Amino acid sequence: MKDIIKNRKLILSIFTLALPAIIEMSLHTLLGIVDTIMISRIIGLEGLSAAGFANQLIFTVIFIFSSFNAGATAMISRSFGEKNMEKLNKVLGQNLFLNIIIGTVITILSIIFSPNLLRIFDISEDVFQLAVPFFRIIAAGMIFMFISFAAKASLRGASDTKTPMIITSLVNLINIIGNYVLMTGFWIFPELGLNGAAISTTFARFIDAALFLLILLRGKGGLQLTLLNLKITREIFKPLWRLSSSAAIEQILMQLSFLVSGIFISQLDTLQEGSFRILLNIESISFMPAIGFSIAAASLVGKSLGEKDVKKSLHIGYTASILGATWGVLMGIIFFTFPVFILKFFTKDVTIINTSLFTMYVMGLNQVPLAFWIVISGALRGAGDTRGVMIISSLRLWLMFIPLCYLFTIQLNFGIAGLWFAELSSFLVFNYIMHRRFKAKQWAKIAL
Numbered sequence: 001m002k003d004i005i006k007n008r009k010l011i012l013s014i015f016t017l018a019l020p021a022i023i024e025m026s027l028h029t030l031l032g033i034v035d036t037i038m039i040s041r042i043i044g045l046e047g048l049s050a051a052g053f054a055n056q057l058i059f060t061v062i063f064i065f066s067s068f069n070a071g072a073t074a075m076i077s078r079s080f081g082e083k084n085m086e087k088l089n090k091v092l093g094q095n096l097f098l099n100i101i102i103g104t105v106i107t108i109l110s111i112i113f114s115p116n117l118l119r120i121f122d123i124s125e126d127v128f129q130l131a132v133p134f135f136r137i138i139a140a141g142m143i144f145m146f147i148s149f150a151a152k153a154s155l156r157g158a159s160d161t162k163t164p165m166i167i168t169s170l171v172n173l174i175n176i177i178g179n180y181v182l183m184t185g186f187w188i189f190p191e192l193g194l195n196g197a198a199i200s201t202t203f204a205r206f207i208d209a210a211l212f213l214l215i216l217l218r219g220k221g222g223l224q225l226t227l228l229n230l231k232i233t234r235e236i237f238k239p240l241w242r243l244s245s246s247a248a249i250e251q252i253l254m255q256l257s258f259l260v261s262g263i264f265i266s267q268l269d270t271l272q273e274g275s276f277r278i279l280l281n282i283e284s285i286s287f288m289p290a291i292g293f294s295i296a297a298a299s300l301v302g303k304s305l306g307e308k309d310v311k312k313s314l315h316i317g318y319t320a321s322i323l324g325a326t327w328g329v330l331m332g333i334i335f336f337t338f339p340v341f342i343l344k345f346f347t348k349d350v351t352i353i354n355t356s357l358f359t360m361y362v363m364g365l366n367q368v369p370l371a372f373w374i375v376i377s378g379a380l381r382g383a384g385d386t387r388g389v390m391i392i393s394s395l396r397l398w399l400m401f402i403p404l405c406y407l408f409t410i411q412l413n414f415g416i417a418g419l420w421f422a423e424l425s426s427f428l429v430f431n432y433i434m435h436r437r438f439k440a441k442q443w444a445k446i447a448l
Contacts, residue, residue, distance in 0.1 A: 007319070014296045014320050020165040021156070022292035027165075029285060031172045035179065039197060042183050047194045050130035053121050058138055060255055061110070062145065065102060067251040069095065069153030070298075071243030074384045075236075075448045076157025076223075077299045081306020085222050088158070090236045092216070093229025096150040098240070103146025110139035134198045141202030144209035151212035158221045159299050167211050175204035239448050243386045250390035257397040261419055264409045268416065275356040276416045278346045283363055283370075286331045290324040290371035294378025297321070301382040310444045317379030317438055321372050328371035335364030355416075362420040369427035376434050383443035392437060396430040 040048045072095035079088035110117070114135045118128060152164045178200030185191025192199065216225035265276050297320035304313040335342070339360035343353045380389050401422050408418030 010316065010319055011323070013300065014293065014316070014323060017156075017159060017161050017296035017299055018289070018292035018320075018323075020161040021295040022289050024161070024165040024168045025288045025291060027168050027172050029288070031175060034176055035197065035201075038176075038179050038183065039194065043194050043197075046124075046127050047130055049123065049127045050134055050194060051197065053118060053123060053127070054131050054135035054138060057110075057117055057120075057135065058142070061106060061142070063255060064248060064251045065106065065146065066149045067247040068098065068102065068244040069149050070247035070381050070386050071095070071240045072150065072153045073157040073298055074243055074302050074382055074386070075240060076154055077159070077302025077382060078306040078384070078448050080158050080222065081303035084306075085224075087236070088222060089224050089226070089229050090233065091157075091240060092154045092223055092225060094232055094236050095154065095240060095244075096147065096216075096225065097230045097232065098237075098244075099146040099150040100143070103143040106146075107139060107142045110142060111136050114139060130194055134194050137195060137198035137202055141205040144202075144205040147209040148205070148212055151209075151216060154216070154223055155220065156295055156299055157302065158223050159303065160221050161295065161299075163215060163220065167208060167215075171204045171208040171211070174207055175200055178203060243384060243448070246386040246390045247381065250386070250393050253390075253394045253397060257402055260402055261405050264405055265416065265419065267410060271351060271355055272416050275352050275359070276419075278343070278352065279356055279359055279363065279416065281346060282342060282360075286335075286363075286367060287370055287374060289327045290374040291378075293320045293324040293327070293371075293375045297375055297379040298382030301379045302384070305383060305444065310441060313383065313444070314438070314441060317376065317383075320379060321375040324371040324375035325368050328368035331371075332364040332367040335360050335367065339364075359415075359417040359420055362417050362424065366420055366424045366427065369424065369431050373427055373431055373434065376431070376438055380434070380438055380443060384446040384448050385437070385443040388437050388443070389434075392430060392434055396426045400426040400429060 035051070036048065039051050072091055075091045076088050079085070079091060115128075115132050118131050118135060123131070155161070155163050179197050180186060181189050182192045182196030182200050183194070184196075213225070216223055265273055268276075297317055300316045300320075301313045304310075304316060339357055340353060343356055343360070347353065377389050377393070380386075404422035404425055405419050408414045408421045409416070410418075412418065414421060
């Protein structure tokens with residue numbers, strides 16, 4: 001009976017952390033959808049294309065450099081469990097300083113080389129002329145995003161996912177209102193078109209960063225930002241860099257694999273390529289709860305390690321992974337039962353729906369292994385084993401996923417379904433390896 005009560009408490013603690021994170025990510029997705037609708041209706045297709053190409057570059061940078069905060073989450077959650085507030089706040093300050101330095105460099109380079117970066121894409125001159133100023137304005141706000149990334153990672157490490165959710169809700173509302181006002185020239189404001197959307201987004205990100213800084217300067221849940229803690233020290237920065245750089249390398253290799261698989265997809269016909277974009281959007285929404293469970297697992301595993309309770313850390317990791325897999329079962333059933341209904345949310349084109357239908361079934365099969373992978377990876381990162389996750393993830397992508405993607409998609413003519421067959425196959429094999437890595441508990445010996 002005691003074990004049942006303990007497990008209920010653990011599941012409740014996982015949900016308490018995961019749910020706000022899931023809501024926060026859902027709000028980000030909703031903002032993207034609203035942005036797309038507003039730009040397409042107010043500006044038109046050329047504006048939508050320009051914003052799409054610019055944001056593709058921005059999001060690539062986001063995925064790579066936001067991963068630098070994996071080390072901070074692991075170290076802060078460990079210190080939080082140890083009740084070592086002095087070390088916790090040193091990690092907070094030095095990770096913020098690292099993000100400010102990297103963010104400043106990336107922001108300046110992005111503004112200077114924006115035309116060169118956009119020339120990577122084969123786009124018309126009209127779209128290019130719209131995309132350059134849009135990209136420059138968005139890039140100017142990247143430094144604010146880096147500050148927000150650092151703050152969110154620190155708060156999550158201290159088991160606070162509610163604050164990021166609340167701030168995201170407010171900032172997204174500001175962004176949407178700003179979009180309408182500046183794009184249309186509402187009231188006393190000028191009509192700035194696509195650039196208005198960029199200015200609104202950059203302003204919202206400034207408010208986002210300012211609110212996080214204000215909260216951390218005032219103090220929140222043991223976190224207290226001071227100028228003194230911005231000073232780099234070897235004892236903190238060395239493990240922080242080791243953990244964070246491994247996570248960043250993992251993301252770089254992952255983004256490169258997406259680029260290569262995208263090249264395979266580009267060799268298919270336009271109909272399949274269009275279907276692929278819609279299916280990616282559907283999948284990205286489907287695994288949001290798994291990311292929420294992953295965030296909760298990372299925080300709670302690290303905290304339990306700080307409390308010197310390795311057995312509890314192991315139990316948390318597997319419980320969160322099972323919850324993620326359970327969500328995957330539910331999504332798999334939905335994908336199998338209502339594929340046409342789901343597709344009609346994204347397109348009314350019957351040919352695209354018919355082209356996507358079989359792939360929806362393959363995606364349904366992939367939901368459980370995908371969700372398990374996301375959560376167990378988060379548990380390992382929270383334990384400080386970012387290097388292990390990086391190695392296993394890279395081997396999955398480059399030894400199995402990419403070769404199988406080429407085989408199924410191009411050689412065997414499976415089309416877009418081939419990509420998900422490759423992903424499913426690679427997850428089935430490497431989930432076992434990831435499980436063995438977690439079960440071995442070598443992460444318990446990692447000093448942070």
